[in-house]
Amino acid sequence: MAASKCTRLTGALSRQLLDSVDSVLFDCDGVIWRGDQAIPGAPDVINSLKKNGKRVFFVTNNSTKTRQMYAEKLGKLGFDASADEVFGTAYCSAVYLKNVCKLDGKVYLIGSNAMRQELEDVGIRPVGVGPDPISGVQKDWANVPLDNEVRAVLVGFDEHFSYMKLNRALQYLCNPDCQFVGTNTDTRLPLEGGKAVPGTGCLLRAVETAAQRQAEVVGKPSNFMFECVAGQFGLDPERCLMVGDRLDTDIMLGSNCGLKTLLTLTGVSTVAEAEANQKSECPHRQKMVPDYYIESIADILPALQA
Amino acid sequence: MACGGGRGCVALRGAQIRDLLDAKHNVLFDCDGVIWNGETAVTGAPEVVSLLKQRGKRVFFVTNNCTRPRENYVQKFSRLGFADVAEEEIFSSAYCSAAYLRDVARLRGKVYVIGCGGVMKELRDAGVPVAEEEDAEPGASIYTCPLDPDVKAVLVGYDENFTFMKLAKACCYLRNSECLFLATDPDPWHPLRGGRVTPGSGSLTAALETASSRKATVIGKPSCFMFDCIASQFGVDPAHSLMIGDRLETDVLFGSNCGLTTVLTLTGVSTLQEALAYRDSQEPQQKNCAPDYVMESVADFLQALED
Numbered sequence: 001m002a003a004s005k006c007t008r009l010t011g012a013l014s015r016q017l018l019d020s021v022d023s024v025l026f027d028c029d030g031v032i033w034r035g036d037q038a039i040p041g042a043p044d045v046i047n048s049l050k051k052n053g054k055r056v057f058f059v060t061n062n063s064t065k066t067r068q069m070y071a072e073k074l075g076k077l078g079f080d081a082s083a084d085e086v087f088g089t090a091y092c093s094a095v096y097l098k099n100v101c102k103l104d105g106k107v108y109l110i111g112s113n114a115m116r117q118e119l120e121d122v123g124i125r126p127v128g129v130g131p132d133p134i135s136g137v138q139k140d141w142a143n144v145p146l147d148n149e150v151r152a153v154l155v156g157f158d159e160h161f162s163y164m165k166l167n168r169a170l171q172y173l174c175n176p177d178c179q180f181v182g183t184n185t186d187t188r189l190p191l192e193g194g195k196a197v198p199g200t201g202c203l204l205r206a207v208e209t210a211a212q213r214q215a216e217v218v219g220k221p222s223n224f225m226f227e228c229v230a231g232q233f234g235l236d237p238e239r240c241l242m243v244g245d246r247l248d249t250d251i252m253l254g255s256n257c258g259l260k261t262l263l264t265l266t267g268v269s270t271v272a273e274a275e276a277n278q279k280s281e282c283p284h285r286q287k288m289v290p291d292y293y294i295e296s297i298a299d300i301l302p303a304l305q306a
Numbered sequence: 307m308a309c310g311g312g313r314g315c316v317a318l319r320g321a322q323i324r325d326l327l328d329a330k331h332n333v334l335f336d337c338d339g340v341i342w343n344g345e346t347a348v349t350g351a352p353e354v355v356s357l358l359k360q361r362g363k364r365v366f367f368v369t370n371n372c373t374r375p376r377e378n379y380v381q382k383f384s385r386l387g388f389a390d391v392a393e394e395e396i397f398s399s400a401y402c403s404a405a406y407l408r409d410v411a412r413l414r415g416k417v418y419v420i421g422c423g424g425v426m427k428e429l430r431d432a433g434v435p436v437a438e439e440e441d442a443e444p445g446a447s448i449y450t451c452p453l454d455p456d457v458k459a460v461l462v463g464y465d466e467n468f469t470f471m472k473l474a475k476a477c478c479y480l481r482n483s484e485c486l487f488l489a490t491d492p493d494p495w496h497p498l499r500g501g502r503v504t505p506g507s508g509s510l511t512a513a514l515e516t517a518s519s520r521k522a523t524v525i526g527k528p529s530c531f532m533f534d535c536i537a538s539q540f541g542v543d544p545a546h547s548l549m550i551g552d553r554l555e556t557d558v559l560f561g562s563n564c565g566l567t568t569v570l571t572l573t574g575v576s577t578l579q580e581a582l583a584y585r586d587s588q589e590p591q592q593k594n595c596a597p598d599y600v601m602e603s604v605a606d607f608l609q610a611l612e613d
Contacts, residue, residue: 134466138373139344141466142502163468166505170495174503187516196481197449198473198517205516209494210509 009292014303022239023055029190030245030267041298043078048304061184061219063089063156066114089183089219094118096218106149111156132164141167156183157200173211184219221252247288255287263290315581318599323610332547337369339552339574344499347386350605357611370491370526372400372463375427399490399526400425402535404432415458420465463490464507480518491526528559554595562594570597
């Protein structure tokens with residue numbers, strides 16, 4: 001099995017691979033765009049795939065945009081895409097809380113307005129979004145007023161993260177019946193404009209440490225991201241291709257869900273890392289070996305246009 | 307070893323207490339949950355401390371709580387009825403972090419601090435330069451943090467004014483592998499009155515470790531540094547020292563790590579049940595969290611001291 005993996009995707013193989021799948025799932029950052037710039041050739045690839053009768057989906061751990069906001073960004077960059085093809089963690093967390101946690105009540109949200117929007121759209125009322133500076137003295141903090149309709153704490157990316165928010169989350173999570181969900185564990189935001197910024201994973205670790213509890217994580221590599229798409233569109237895993245730039249999220253998700261996997265080298269992970277995983281004896285690392293790799297997804301274009 | 311124990315959670319009573327005290331010249335006390343709870347002294351604690359000193363024992367206070375400078379602790383001791391506790395006897399994680407930067411790291415440069423007033427004061431008193439926190443300019447974003455080129459260390463501790471911006475800045479400094487990474491203490495949460503909790507330094511350190519993919523050097527218990535600090539100033543011999551605490555994963559583990567005899571007192575965070583679970587564990591690291599002795603309260607020493 002290992003021998004047939006981590007193969008460079010060339011012209012003939014591309015054609016073969018594309019014929020073997022009906023749906024292609026793309027990660028976004030480092031795969032189809034970097035920050036606010038499309039990867040050259042990426043829009044043509046996505047648009048050609050659709051012309052070739054393939055379904056295309058976008059699966060991202062980024063929680064700062066709603067599906068609608070992603071659709072607008074995709075449109076601006078020249079991709080032919082609609083909101084219902086986008087699965088970001090703001091949307092997927094809302095779906096998770098609604099359908100899996102069966103949340104009946106409010107959620108204390110450490111996250112963005114986009115997350116608040118997606119939650120409200122599925123009928124869940126979030127509390128806590130926005131700046132929350134400290135006030136009072138230490139003995140007041142354990143007695144912050146709690147909303148007794150809150151049944152879950154959800155942590156996503158929040159640039160207003162503060163000690164007070166961490167404290168409120170802790171107070172809610174002292175109740176073992178309060179559910180605890182995180183959007184993703186990525187430690188850094190993708191390089192928007194070149195600077196690496198701490199990611200949601202850091203905020204989640206702070207809350208998990210204070211509360212001494214582990215969150216249920218919605219984002220890749222959790223299967224839920226694929227199940228969310230598959231459930232809405234009736235996908236057959238064996239006829240799906242996952243295209244990503246990260247071995248520990250995108251490729252791991254693909255392996256766990258039985259999808260074909262393609263690593264593109266325009267983002268985080270390298271072929272050397274993939275090959276090292278392949279050589280290792282560790283079953284966990286074996287799941288982070290792609291079936292194929294390619295320099296950039298633009299390299300698929302010739303096979304599509306043939 | 308003069309006194310058994312052997313991490314066996316032995317209930318300390320009667321003549322055993324006297325024997326233990328006879329064998330130990332130095333007694334180290336944790337504070338929260340051991341000698342006081344919030345603003346209330348544990349009944350009998352002030353008398354115990356006083357009598358120990360009268361018997362010629364040396365007494366030290368070793369606390370992970372970095373929110374106060376030592377001079378504030380002196381005032382608190384006095385307020386709660388402990389007579390004559392001197393500043394030199396108090397070892398807080400804030401004081402020891404400053405001492406580490408000055409004496410061990412020999413820092414030549416500034417330290418970027420995520421911490422509270424207590425930490426800042428100890429750094430200033432130790433003569434360790436602190437990078438100034440500029441007020442957030444309008445339009446300042448997490449993507450553009452102005453960095454001070456003189457920063458050679460990052461220190462993270464309890465900070466009620468913790469923000470994402472501070473996390474991002476600290477992370478930028480830590481990208482330089484030469485920049486030291488220190489944490490005052492690993493406590494994930496701190497107990498407040500009535501069984502309530504508040505997030506601790508450990509939770510902020512976890513965020514920064516995750517962001518930087520680096521592990522902090524932890525000054526506070528259970529790391530030995532605070533004991534090294536005491537030993538370097540007072541020539542304290544572990545074999546003749548007793549550590550009394552209420553938190554198994556910090557105080558007792560600290561005692562084990564430093565080669566001290568350990569006593570768990572049940573007036574604070576940890577329970578007898580938790581102690582026994584550690585005692586019966588197969589893993590060495592877990593076993594080190596089991597105390598040699600257990601007592602209900604430090605007041606139990608009174609019977610041995612009052613004859």
